[in-house]
Amino acid sequence: MKKLNVLLLSRSFSLTGGVARVLLTFACHCDHRRLQLHMGSFRPFAPAMAEAVAQTGTALHELGDTGYLGPVLALRKIVRVQAIDIVVATSLKAYLVAKLASTSKCRVVYWIHAIALVHEGRLKTAVYRWATRRDTLIFISELVKKAHSYAGHKGREAVVLNGVEDPLSSAPLYDNSQREALGIPNTAFVVGYTAAFIAMKQHNTLLAAFAQLAMDHPDMHLVLIGKGELRESTEAHAKENPGSERIHFLGVRPDARQLLGIMDVYVQPSNGEGISIAVIEAMLARRAIVVSDAGALPEIIDDGSTGLICRVLDAADLAGKIAAFAQDPQMRRRLGERARQVALERFGTERFVERMTSVLESESGPEL
DSSP: OOOEEEEEEESOOOTTOHHHHHHHHHHHHSOTTTEEEEEEESSOOOHHHHHHHHTTTOEEEEOOOSTTHHHHHHHHHHHHHTTOSEEEEOSHHHHHHHHHHOOTTOEEEEEEOOSSTTOSOHHHHHHHHHHHTTSEEEESSHHHHHHHOOTTOOSOEEEOOOOOOOGGGSSOOOOGGGGGGGTOOTTOEEEEEEOOSSGGGOHHHHHHHHHHHHTTOTTEEEEEEOOOTTHHHHHHHHTTSTTGGGEEEEESOTTHHHHGGGOSEEEEOOSOOSOOHHHHHHHHTTOEEEEESSTTHHHHOOBTTTBEEEOTTOHHHHHHHHHHHHHOHHHHHHHHHHHHHHHHHHHOHHHHHHHHHHHHHGGGSOOO
């Protein structure tokens, strides 16, 4: 089989973006004897991401984010000059631009990372179904597949679970001695969450749960990592909570994975996830984990085996699950060890890259 020229197309690339990190993981571990990778972005590459991608031998291309015509013309030139065999698009705009720019020798694959992509209006749904009817669709979870599969689709479909870099294989996790720099006692019980401050991530549900726990657990601290449009209002809300002095807003941290080491419990109370890299990283770091029963989170966590599951939007249930871990260190260790084993099996980078490469290589066969 000939080596394929593959271009991964996304709207933007930054090291804090979940999709971009998955694409970088693929570039870092792919077999360059089978694939020659390119990455295309509408917006300028973040410098740190550009440097990381360049180290993998992947070519970078910026298309410009001015509507459709400019990016289509830019991509059409790249496809022709670089002899691209497959464009893998990771958003609806990227997919439509790729369809308009592709030639008879270049196939387009849609790698879908979101749950609600086609539930934003009838027009978008109609365009999606009309455009994709014969193309290959790749889904990051069974839930994403269920949300986007439709009767009449004639193309291939595949579920490829995201591969996640093992945080224990790079920089060592912090230990409790690093807590002091954050204003947290070494002996505290620390709950952590890494997420953008947007409504879907349900920081307010977590704050309500912490308010219920604060009086009975005076040694409990809450660490919140990330940025977003609701950051300021969430901080203002937190100041009204009991134990507000034990709530720590750390902003965006390049060492977010290392900070898992100071956490006793990692939580994800969001009300919709296609999959969660942050939860998988916490699994790999052997953390005790509490997630909501929304989106694809129950596909990742097996309740009582690799973590605990609470009812979405239910602060009391979330508080109860956190308290259960606080009271039982043996359960934390047992579930944390099991979580790591499962994460290595299901979300290891080798399995992910081989599965994705096989799907792309199948595109060189006859059309359906």
